[in-house]
Amino acid sequence: MSLLREIFENLRSFVATVGAVALFLLRTLVQVPRALTRPGLIVAQIHNAGALSLVIIMTCGLFVGGVLGLQGYDLLQRFGSEDALGTAAALALIKELGPVVTALLFAGRAGTALASEIGLMRATDQLSAMEMMAVDPVRRVVVPRFLGGLIAMPLLTVIFIAIGIFGVQVVGVQLLGVDAASFWSQMRAAVEVSDVMEGVIKGVVFGFVCSLIAVYEGYTAVPTAEGVGRATTRTVVISAVLVLIFNYMLTAVML
Amino acid sequence: MSSTAQAADPRPVPSDNLVEVEDVHYSVGGRKIFSGLSLTIPRGRITAIMGPSGTGKTTLLRLMTGQIKPDKGRIRFDGIDVTSLKLGELYDLRRRMGMLFQNGALLTDMDVFENVAFPLREHTKLPEPLIRNVVLTKLQAVGLRGAARLMPSELSGGMARRVALARAMATDPDLLIYDEPFTGLDPISMGMIVRLVRHMNYALGITSLVVSHDVEELAELADMGYILAGGRVAAAGNFSELKKHDSELVNQFMNGLPDGPVPFHYPAPDYYQELLEGSA
Amino acid sequence: MRSNRAVELSTGLFVLLGFAALFFLVTQITNREYLTNGGSYTVQAQFENIGTLKPGAAVSMAGVTIGRVESIRYDQSIYKAVVDMRISSQFNRIPVDSDASIMTAGLLGGQYIGITPGGSEEYLADGSRIEFVQDALVLENLINQLVASFSQRSDSKGDN
Secondary structure, rough: OOHHHHHHHHHHHHHHHHHHHHHHHHHHHHHHHOOOOHHHHHHHHHHHHHHHHHHHHHHHHHHHHHHHHHHHHHHHHOOOOOOHHHHHHHHHHHHHHHHOOOOOOHHHHHHHHHHHHHHHHHHOOHHHHHHOOOHHHHHHEEEEEHHHHHHHHHHHHHHHHHHHHHHHHHHHHHHHOOHHHHHHHHHHHHHHHHHHHHHHHHHHHHHHHHHHHHHHHHHHOOOOOOHHHHHHHHHHHHHOOOHHHHHHHHHHHOO | OOOHHHOOOOOOOOOEEEEEEEEEEEEEEOOEEEEEEEEEEEEOOEEEEOOOOOHHHHHHHHHHHHOOOOOOOEEEOOOOHHHOOOHHHHHHHHHEEEEEEEOOOOOOOOOHHHHHHHHHHOOOOHHHHHHHHHHHHHHOOOOHHHHHOOOOHOOOOHHHHHHHHHHHOOOOOOOOEOOOOOOOOOOHHHHHHHHHHHHHHHHHHOEEEEEEEOHHHHHHHEOOOOOOEEEEEEEHHHHHHHHHHOOHHHHHHHHHHOOOOOOOOOOOHHHHHHHHHOOO | OOHHHHHHHHHHHHHHHHHHHHHHHHHHOOOOHHHHHHOOOEEEEEEEEOOOOOOOOOEEEEEEEEEEEEEEEEEOOEEEEEEEEEOOOOOOOOEEEEEEEEEEEEOOOOOOEEEEOOOOEEEOOOOHHHHHHHHOOOOOHHHHHHHHHHHHHHHHHHOO
């Protein structure tokens, strides 16, 4: 009996949270046109979310590409098709690994930074101070960060993919001796522009999800040191789970 | 009640009140915070709102500034009913209020100059040289013109509060609200804040509202005070009256007695009984 | 705010890098080079069976890719698959009596069109049609033929 009630309560609070996030999103979107009149604020946030994540994205892209090169080569040479390494690795990077790994890294690097920054602004009354100065903190703080993340994420994704393909090439062609010409030509023969667009669309969707979760968690954080810490953790966990769920759904739709 | 306060004050009596709180009821999660609270903030004066912790002083500020709405009752700012305003109108109204938060609440990602310039940049399209003049004037008034390019993290608590005061003053508001302005300050900074509040109030003709429980500082600073307790005004008047107030609670609060209507002990079962149970 | 220029600069670099990466992906990784590099022309071929040939598959001569399959459609009036191939203009000396066959690249590779040159002095131009074609090998047909030839052989053995 109490178990049923507990399940019901959890379900109810889940639905309520979804509703709260949706309303928050609406509040954010309504303020987007006015926020666009201050492009400087958005540029600063593209810098925070994007440029500052660049090193970690590029490093990880290189190594993910490298491991794809090793594993792909090992797998394909069993069929005598190691020439298809370029195709296999490029498609894996463009369609799955690029968007997903970038999103997970983004949630860990930029998402947590966003959540803790906004949470701290809440905890130190900065958001209330803005309200008292008749400045809507959603417009001034949330929207530029949300848009910054939304713009930065697809860019990070394509950079990750490009570096990743470079990594595959380094390992496959330079280390393991796959023929460079067939590596590239097979890749070109198989990869379509629509595949690249699929990766970019995933990047946009994941950017949307990760940025929204981060600003929501930060904005609604309990205004204490503990509350900000919890908001940061929740940002990573929820973003990661949602990214993987959305990834499955997007793949199912676009495949 | 405010008439007694004014009678004891030699300064000219303001003709009306800037803020009027009328029979306000407010509760959070079933807990009653205010039940029938009424008070007025006279124009051009420094009014103190005091009370033991947890009596809803900060809640009252949030009600006055329209951040939350009362369950019942009316709050008027300069004749405008705050409780019935839409968000846009509320924002217009708030430009006439300045608020100093407990630890300044400076925006941490910009320096002192930009913090003071913030409301100007957000609400006006003033040319840069004019903004610079206004900001430097306000900073000069709080004695921190030299700190214009420091970041908030480089300021002491007292300095941060003075910068916040300069920021609150930037748009020349009618009402300045100070939320616990003395908490955690050394005596020197405290003295500076007291001086600044008085200066802002009388030199610039601003109405001030100070929320605090530092009775000594308030006695030196404010023209009159309200003591909140049990969701309503327990006492009101100037400080000599409040000190001699015959209510036990007011007496305890004003004179800092450890025990009284606000008990020293948190409610607990009988001490002797509990000790016996433990040994049994 | 003091480092405004630096923020703008690094943000600009980041955005440019992002677009450079996108440009790289779209132009270097995908098969659009023949559409962008100095013009192309289209030739047609009709097949009884195209197997798993897809638009975008390579068209090659002597193993060198010279173009792409642009579109594949089924023509009801002739009961054949009509394949349009876009071939880069630099390969403009393909004899009209060349032979187009559908081949398979490796075990995991997709199917592509291989063109074997004929002997004519006339060359394919935009809109021309390759007459000589060889359909895709269909595994089932191969097995049927194999089975048929085995059974024939065993039949003849039985007669002995």
